Amino acid sequence: MEGSTVAGSQDGQIASPRRAPSQQRSRERVERMLAAASALIAEQGSDAMRMGEVAERAGVSIGSLYQFFPDKRAVIWALAERYTAESQACIAAALAEVNDAEGLRRAFSELVDIYYGLFLAEPVIRDIWSGTQADKALRELELADSRANAELLTAVLKRLRPTADPAALETTALLIWQMGEATMRLAISVGRKEGDDLVAAYKRMALRELVGE
Amino acid sequence: MEGSTVAGSQDGQIASPRRAPSQQRSRERVERMLAAASALIAEQGSDAMRMGEVAERAGVSIGSLYQFFPDKRAVIWALAERYTAESQACIAAALAEVNDAEGLRRAFSELVDIYYGLFLAEPVIRDIWSGTQADKALRELELADSRANAELLTAVLKRLRPTADPAALETTALLIWQMGEATMRLAISVGRKEGDDLVAAYKRMALRELVGE
DNA sequence: GCAAAACATGAGTAGTCCTCACATTTGCGA
DNA sequence: TCGCAAATGTGAGGACTACTCATGTTTTGC
Numbered sequence: 001m002e003g004s005t006v007a008g009s010q011d012g013q014i015a016s017p018r019r020a021p022s023q024q025r026s027r028e029r030v031e032r033m034l035a036a037a038s039a040l041i042a043e044q045g046s047d048a049m050r051m052g053e054v055a056e057r058a059g060v061s062i063g064s065l066y067q068f069f070p071d072k073r074a075v076i077w078a079l080a081e082r083y084t085a086e087s088q089a090c091i092a093a094a095l096a097e098v099n100d101a102e103g104l105r106r107a108f109s110e111l112v113d114i115y116y117g118l119f120l121a122e123p124v125i126r127d128i129w130s131g132t133q134a135d136k137a138l139r140e141l142e143l144a145d146s147r148a149n150a151e152l153l154t155a156v157l158k159r160l161r162p163t164a165d166p167a168a169l170e171t172t173a174l175l176i177w178q179m180g181e182a183t184m185r186l187a188i189s190v191g192r193k194e195g196d197d198l199v200a201a202y203k204r205m206a207l208r209e210l211v212g213e
Numbered sequence: 214m215e216g217s218t219v220a221g222s223q224d225g226q227i228a229s230p231r232r233a234p235s236q237q238r239s240r241e242r243v244e245r246m247l248a249a250a251s252a253l254i255a256e257q258g259s260d261a262m263r264m265g266e267v268a269e270r271a272g273v274s275i276g277s278l279y280q281f282f283p284d285k286r287a288v289i290w291a292l293a294e295r296y297t298a299e300s301q302a303c304i305a306a307a308l309a310e311v312n313d314a315e316g317l318r319r320a321f322s323e324l325v326d327i328y329y330g331l332f333l334a335e336p337v338i339r340d341i342w343s344g345t346q347a348d349k350a351l352r353e354l355e356l357a358d359s360r361a362n363a364e365l366l367t368a369v370l371k372r373l374r375p376t377a378d379p380a381a382l383e384t385t386a387l388l389i390w391q392m393g394e395a396t397m398r399l400a401i402s403v404g405r406k407e408g409d410d411l412v413a414a415y416k417r418m419a420l421r422e423l424v425g426e
Numbered sequence: 427g428c429a430a431a432a433c434a435t436g437a438g439t440a441g442t443c444c445t446c447a448c449a450t451t452t453g454c455g456a
Numbered sequence: 457t458c459g460c461a462a463a464t465g466t467g468a469g470g471a472c473t474a475c476t477c478a479t480g481t482t483t484t485g486c
Binding site for chain 2: 434435
């Protein structure tokens, strides 16, 4: 485990900047801190990012860093906030003037491409949104497990649809499997009632894909 | 951060038990260690789980704990392995004798229910598979962000399908959004080529749901 | 019965996040 | 221009944590 918990701000809250930089000088310094953090996350991941290293690379003392960010998570969160604000605006723009099915099709398709491109291009986004501190080896084993499970599903699909492209079936199975896990995670975090609806909706969508109509 | 770095097992590998317990006595002790770890994860999450506490609760010294587990991750992984083995068997059983579309429908539906039940009932599974160490506050903000984005999609859907049940549209939008993020995470970790296929498949599935056919 | 292997112990090491008492710089009214 | 309060900057040290290792105890194989 490299990981850990922030001691300062206990278990739930994400503290906002401890003090807003009001002078020009400090605003520039905070900017440098965020840039340093971003670079370090891109290089090593947020978990391996050390507060001391952030300060050093920003040319700032550790104390200054903590003057503006109450804890490590706040630094990461500040970066996350930027990207979400950005992407939120982008989504709103893409969907704003959709008026018919064809428009939705085009807008959604474009949106997915943009998002995917963002994920591919921005290590910081990947790191932050892909389970902030999840450790790499465990995630690879998660993937291996998913693949193994999807394989079982693939076998069934191949039996039922022998004429279909096997590679496409494998992709479908893996996707459906992963979506199922994502749905359950979501279902857990939204609570029982809404969660049940989500799982039901997933089941419907997955089945439509699996057995057609 | 309370945390720190595991000195022993560097960055990628998950080490296997440092030494297999060969005597009856130690086998029982290892069992107690895992039980203690499981309980602590259920109570506080794997990130907050302290190795010292695991040892204490198992009635064992910290040294004994490290005799059988090379690091903290190995303890968590040992628990994860149990559950995956279990669920793997369950999946195989459910899918083994599927021979037609109706059979697949029934088996898959049952499978989802079982899995969902497992997620609901087992805090340890939730913790381990839902991004081992992801911090709670950040994940709540992730959810808030997802909701905000899904909201934009919901608005469009309501415009296009004014007769549909609004609540169902909201569920659909949130689900599609979350699935998209899951797909992209998956796409990243499987590499560019297969990833592109996955994103394409997601796009197709989502669009079928969004604009019908 | 005895040597060797397995097992058990817990004080100590290294490394992390974060604090706090104190120094310096800036904004601004007189 | 001067004075002074507020804002900003500093880094050694505190508090915790994962993990090690020298040393002692129990079990096993012969």
